[in-house]
Amino acid sequence: MSDPTGPEPEERLPATRPPAEVAPADRFSAPPQTRSVELSPERAAQIVRQSSNARWVGFLAVVIVTLFITILWFYELAPLGIREPRLDAEANSQQVTSVERGYNLYEANCARCHGKDGEGGIGPVLNRQDKLYAHLSVDYLNSIMLAGGRYACGNAGSVMPVWSNEGSPPGPLNYVQVDDVIAFIRAPSNETFTVRDEELFEPKLDPVTDEVQTFNGWVDPEYKPAPGATPYPACWSDEFASSAAPSGAPDASIDPTAQTVSVVASGIQFTTPTISAAADKPFVIEFDNQDANVQHNIEIKDAAGAEVFKGEIFLGVATKPYQVPALAAGTYPFICTVHPNMTGTLTVQ
Numbered sequence: 001m002s003d004p005t006g007p008e009p010e011e012r013l014p015a016t017r018p019p020a021e022v023a024p025a026d027r028f029s030a031p032p033q034t035r036s037v038e039l040s041p042e043r044a045a046q047i048v049r050q051s052s053n054a055r056w057v058g059f060l061a062v063v064i065v066t067l068f069i070t071i072l073w074f075y076e077l078a079p080l081g082i083r084e085p086r087l088d089a090e091a092n093s094q095q096v097t098s099v100e101r102g103y104n105l106y107e108a109n110c111a112r113c114h115g116k117d118g119e120g121g122i123g124p125v126l127n128r129q130d131k132l133y134a135h136l137s138v139d140y141l142n143s144i145m146l147a148g149g150r151y152a153c154g155n156a157g158s159v160m161p162v163w164s165n166e167g168s169p170p171g172p173l174n175y176v177q178v179d180d181v182i183a184f185i186r187a188p189s190n191e192t193f194t195v196r197d198e199e200l201f202e203p204k205l206d207p208v209t210d211e212v213q214t215f216n217g218w219v220d221p222e223y224k225p226a227p228g229a230t231p232y233p234a235c236w237s238d239e240f241a242s243s244a245a246p247s248g249a250p251d252a253s254i255d256p257t258a259q260t261v262s263v264v265a266s267g268i269q270f271t272t273p274t275i276s277a278a279a280d281k282p283f284v285i286e287f288d289n290q291d292a293n294v295q296h297n298i299e300i301k302d303a304a305g306a307e308v309f310k311g312e313i314f315l316g317v318a319t320k321p322y323q324v325p326a327l328a329a330g331t332y333p334f335i336c337t338v339h340p341n342m343t344g345t346l347t348v349q
Contacts, residue, residue, distance in 0.1 A: 187217025
């Protein structure tokens, strides 16, 4: 058997190309002047000028950075007492704002029980320096706001509610508002603050004088307790426990023939602030406490401030007679032990 026969395969040759021209060497090389080993005078002078300009730019950059750091240092830290450091000024400004917000919160929520100026009422006094010095600390006030009145005296039936929304049950104030109320209570008395609108926080104007209304804090920065002074009790009602019995004669020994003087307490003040009695004769003070659920009494002092008589503290609404021993002629101030801002004058003649 033989292989099949057929036409021979066509022979193909590579396509012819035109001859390539050799590229000139200058096409791929730097200009002749860059290949020169030596610098021309013009090029050397240009390099010197560029180097000098760079040094000046660096020098100016160092000067600018140095000035910026110096100015920032004086602005932030205010050395040499030239001005108040910026961060301190900002912190003080925020503290003032907190006190002024706390004033509105106190007026809306606390003044009804503790008095507009912290003089007390249904609740205890807050503006006394001996209490503010150590007892009414930030931590203590925070705990009171969180736990309510039961924290102070362990009384589950205390009328002091929980104010913090983190308490149990939660109260109406958040932690910022609690801090503001405490800032107001702890505000220094030597600083003046502005009364502001509750919503717009704009200064309030006095309707009569058209001047901006202001207030001062309660804490006297210069106050120091007397040496050996008894610390204020943790439970505010304990302060008056020793006053359960009056320092004068008991009620059973009231002399029916003695002169009787009437004193009325209403609205956390003595509405009869001036009374008189005969000298060197015992007399009776008929004390009418018209403030419901508020503790009052009458404490008589001499001109030097020493106690000469202290009546029993009792809740209103009630009336109690005080048998006062004979007093020498003179003028005697009297106060409420619970609310020292309640004052009056007894004239003995």
